Every structure is written in C-alpha cells, then in structure tokens.
Amino acid sequence: MGFEELLDEVGGLGKFQILQMVLGLPSLMIIMCHVLLENFTAAIPDHRCWVPILDNDTVSNNNTGILSPDALLRISIPLDSNLKPEKCHRFLFPQWQLLHLNGTFPNMTDLDTEPCVDGWVYDRSLISSTIITEWDLVCDYQSMKPLVHSLFMAGMLVGGLIYGYLSDRWLVESARWLIITNKPDEGLKELKKVAHINGIKNAEAILNMEGLRAAMQKELEAAQTKTTMFDLLRTPNLRKRTCLLFFVRFANTISYYGTFINIQHFGRDIFLFQVIFGALTSSARVLPLLPLNHMGRRPTQMLFMFPVGLSILANTFVPQEMQTLRVTLASVGMGCVAAATTSTSVHATELFPTLLRAKSAALDMMATWTGAALAPLLMTLVVYLPTLPWIIYGVLPILSGLVVLFQPETRNLPLPDTIQDVENNKKFSRKVNENDSYIEVTKF
Known part of the structure; x- marks a missing residue:
C-alpha cells in the first residue's frame, strides 16, 4: 500500500481539492490578462x-x-x-x-x-493610441514589438523562478510531499485536515502514525536521500522523461503564445477575436478528461496536438480576405492547444516521482516560459519570409505529438514515489490493488 490508498481514505476528490482549484484560478486569470494585454496596447494600426x-x-x-x-x-x-x-x-x-x-x-x-x-x-478609428503609434514601432523598427513582448515573457520566467522558490516558505505543502521529505508528523496533520474538510468521519481512527509508517515504509526510507534538480538528469529513465517533457511543453507553448499574442494576424476586429479565443481556450480545458481516462495519456495528447499544427499550417495558405475561414481555423487551433496543455499537465504529473515532482514542475515552468519568451521573437523572421514564423508555429506541435510516443503510458498506474520506481518501470494497476489496499488500511 502507498499514498494513493491513504488519499482515497481522506477523499480523493472532495471539497478540499475542489477548493484548491477554485482558489488557484484568480491568480492564473490575472497572469493571462497581463500576458494578452499587448494584443491591445501593442496593436499595429494601418x-x-x-x-x-x-x-x-x-x-x-x-x-x-x-x-x-x-x-x-x-x-x-x-x-x-x-x-x-x-x-x-x-x-x-x-x-x-x-x-x-x-x-x-x-x-x-x-x-x-x-x-x-x-x-x-x-488609422486611429479602431484604437486611438498604442505603443506602436507612440514610439513609431513600424517598418524598420517593427522588430521592436516582438522584442518588447519577449522581454516581458522573460521577466515572467525570472519572476516565476524567484518568487516560486520564496513562496514555498508560506504555502501549505502537500501531505504526500511532507511525508516523502521525512516530515510524517506534518504530513499526517495535513491528511487529517483534508479528511475533515471532505467530511470524512472517523479520520482519527484511520489516520495515525503507526499506520502511516506501515503504509509508506519504502517511501520513508527513500526520503533519507536528499535530491536536487540534477537528479532529474542523473538516471536514464528520468533523463529521458525530463528531456522529452521539456521539448513537448516548450513546443506547445511556442504555438500557443505565437497564435494568442498575434490575433491581429487574423483580422481587424481584435476585440471579437479575443473574446472568441478566450472562450474557446477556457472551455476546451475540460475536453481531454474523457479521452484521458479511456484512451490514455499519449493518444489524447496526439489527438489534440496534431490539429493545432495542421490548422496553423493551413492558415498560411488562406488569403487575408477570407477572414471567416482564417478565424475558424485559428479557433480550432486555439481550442486544441488548450486541450493539449491540460493533457500534457496530467501526464507530466504522473511521469515523475514524488521526491522530484516539485522540481519537475519547476522545470516544466521553465520550459513553458522559455517557449513563451521565444514565441514573439520568431515574428522577427517575417523580414525573410512572411509565413516563416507561422510554419514554425505549425510544425512544432506536430513534432511534439510524435515525441509523446516515446514517453511511457501512465493511465491506471500509481504515481511513482521514488526514483527507483521510475527506473524499475513500476507498472501495476491502481484498480487491481483497490481491494487489497482497503484491507491494509482498515488494520489501523
């Protein structure tokens, strides 16, 4: 038995988990508003x-x-x-x-x-003033616009690294992480808190230190070993998973931001396009839930990544005058890239052991903001070929969809807790162990 069974006892998906997701949404929404603000503050008028x-x-x-x-x-x-x-x-x-x-x-x-x-x-009929009109960032100076946006994204990367590290002092850590990092008392306290919020009765009888140590003996022994970011690259299987995940996240982020921060490319009515794309990306986040559970992690990511690339590439051949078709293709791409992002996030969480999951999340964030910082810079390539940035935006998600095939499938498998679990390719179904785990849990 491991942490999966303990989590089921305190409510695997209850009020506590839903509350965490709800509380995290406002900060994410604020970040995205800042990221997409340049669609208006840096719009290029005729x-x-x-x-x-x-x-x-x-x-x-x-x-x-x-x-x-x-x-x-x-x-x-x-x-x-x-x-x-x-x-x-x-x-x-x-x-x-x-x-x-x-x-x-x-x-x-x-x-x-x-x-x-x-x-x-x-032409000030649509937007009276932007940084483009204020600083004349057109013609020979047009490369300044993507440079400004790239610097903004680079600032997000640096800020995320600094304040992400500092925030660990005040944020409540997950019970799993506390237990794995040799803090079982604090981890048990958090589990009891989760059980209380989720309305689980008799939590005190189920959760105690003796049962916790018996359930996670192997994980607690592994916790004696200190880990660093370099452990993600130290062993063969982890190194493979890390490099592949970095590329997939990097490639998808370039396509996502490359499209989202250049909505003016699809027509003049940027206000309408922003609403359409925003509504699509928000609603499409839940699309992968069904295929993730029935098809698996890898097929689901491929299912959404390929249409992203194909829709962007198809749009490079559609004339500017056919705005309805251009916006339709772009909408398909935006919806699919949002769904692909959700799929990749689920898969990324399940690929890495608990000991290194926080560090893998930090690396995942680095890949995301590195791709976001590079996406605007690709627009400077229009001086060589107007369609070249869009060809790159379209090819990358197709490549990332193929790269996903080299990652292991994690559907119905338990989350790995130690590096040894990853290197030994721990593969037993969650469903197979449900009855056994129930018997073991009721012992304490």
Missing part, C-alpha cells in the same frame, strides 16, 4: 508615410478642394502588391502623371521612393 502635400496642417486648413485627399494620396504614396498604399515608403517627388491614369497602374518600381523620413500617419 499606417502610411507622412507627406507634406497631404498631411501638413497649413495645407489641410487651407484646402482649396482642387484635389481630393485620394488624389493627393495617389501621387504621394506608391501602391504595394495588393494595390494598397505602401506602409513604409513614399515617392521622393509628387508623381503628377498618376492623376491622368484611368484605372491602370504603371510599374512603380521605376519611380524614385524614399523611407518615411518624416514619420507616419496612423
């Missing part, structure tokens, strides 16, 4: 070069009406491949001959142009 003949205040206030703004724009700003005003160049001199063209567009590559040396004019 823009073009400032030109004196059109945007000079003196000219604008004394408009004679001889030439319309559209005509002035035509002779001042070249057109891009989509026949829209260029965002980063203007004609060196007004091209008056363009006024006499009737619906035809000449080859403008022969006309002299220059960068926006006098600044830009922004």
